[in-house]
Amino acid sequence: MNQEFPRGDPCTRSARAILFDMDNTLFDLVGAQVAACDSVAHHLGHNDGDELFLYFLTGSHGFESTENIRQYMEERRIPINGMFEQACRIYAREKLRYITPYPGVRKTLAAIRKRGYAMAVVTDAEHTDATLRLEKCGLASFFDCMMTYDKVGVKKPAPDPFLAALDAVSARPEEALFIGDSPRRDIEPCKHLGIRTVYARYGDRFSKTRDPIGADFVIDCMDALLSIVADIPVALSRTGP
Incomplete structure (x- = not known):
């Protein structure tokens, strides 16, 4: 139409x-995502949550896909096994927590x-x-x-x-x-x-x-x-x- x-x-x-x-x-939602990315990066031993959030903006995996976290970890040579699932749980928990x-x-x-x-x-x-x-x-x-x-x-x-x-x-x-x-x-x-x-x-x-x-x-x-x-x-x- x-x-x-x-x-x-x-x-x-x-x-x-x-x-x-x-x-x-x-x-x-964007503010909640930024806060969640900060929490994930800190958990993984980094202080660049803003850099992690940029992966969600590239369009490579989608604005809400946790594959963005995987790519962030791979490019920083952070072990995926065991840590990726934990990072995803932290991201989901913190994103929801910050939504008001x-x-x-x-x-x-x-x-x-x-x-x-x-x-x-x-x-x-x-x-x-x-x-x-x-x-x-x-x-x-x-x-x-x-x-x-x-x-x-x-x-x-x-x-x-x-x-x-x-x-x-x-x-x-x-x-x-x-x-x-x-x-x-x-x-x-x-x-x-x-x-x-x-x-x-x-x-x-x-x-x-x-x-x-x-x-x-x-x-x-x-x-x-x-x-x-x-x-x-x-x-x-x-x-x-």
Whole structure:
């Protein structure tokens, strides 16, 4: 589907669903990864956790793959047998420990839920990891569903995860609002689908210009989402397709 955002004021058209990216939108995953890399490097007798984190950014193995730790160890001639599995356990434990919601997230989600919107998470994380992170932050109960990589089989910016979430909450693209930190993986695909977009600029760690590329709204803290949602009418229940 290639049509652009339908005409009309994004604040005046009603909505029935609010969709959220998870990592770096609801909480600072990058900060947690950096802290976990520090712990792993220290355990392995090195003080270059920032260098370990760079392996996660190269794209060679994936942003969350522990194969990045293996490569780091191999290039430093650190014995793999026995130590790699232990390093992975430390990384997973410390990453989860450092994950906490951004300021205002719980209050904002509670207010949105109170207004009657359906709410869903759309993430490239695996379902098990997404569940652990949301439960660690005390956010799992706010969402009606999660669309994760292992459920959909493709990652953003492919349209499939967004369309699956819309189907799960019985909403059309024009009846939804999506909040995410990545212009390329969140904002652009939603624009093409006709979903209204909120660029969570506060969580964008990777864009050089932090250009919202035509997002309908830009926020620099989660609390700012409340004033946007307050101006959007809640759609009445629909009985037809």
